[in-house]
Amino acid sequence: MKNATLPPLRVDSALRAAAESVLREGETLSSFVLEAVRLNIERRETQREFIARGLRAREEARTASDYVSADDMLARLDAILVEARDRDAGA
Numbered sequence: 001m002k003n004a005t006l007p008p009l010r011v012d013s014a015l016r017a018a019a020e021s022v023l024r025e026g027e028t029l030s031s032f033v034l035e036a037v038r039l040n041i042e043r044r045e046t047q048r049e050f051i052a053r054g055l056r057a058r059e060e061a062r063t064a065s066d067y068v069s070a071d072d073m074l075a076r077l078d079a080i081l082v083e084a085r086d087r088d089a090g091a
Helices: 013-021 029-063 070-090
Strands: none
Touching: 013 029
16 A cells, blocks of 8 residues: 655644644654544544444334433433432431
8 A cells, every 4th residue: 555645734833832842752743643633533433433323223212112302311310310419418
């Protein structure tokens, strides 16, 4: 596989200075930027997969008639919170 390059970035001097100020010993600005790109790609892929799983789960719940509305779930959570507060107040 051939190597490719990312487009050059124009940044203001304050951003470059901030990036350089956090470099570890032996780390280059290029390696820092490359790591940031890799981590951001990973984060976005993970986020996309998380959203897709949630949407699939929502559709499966609706199809199985096992769907709980947001209002019902919030009411359940409020009841749990009240119960926990009452328990803590009595302790």
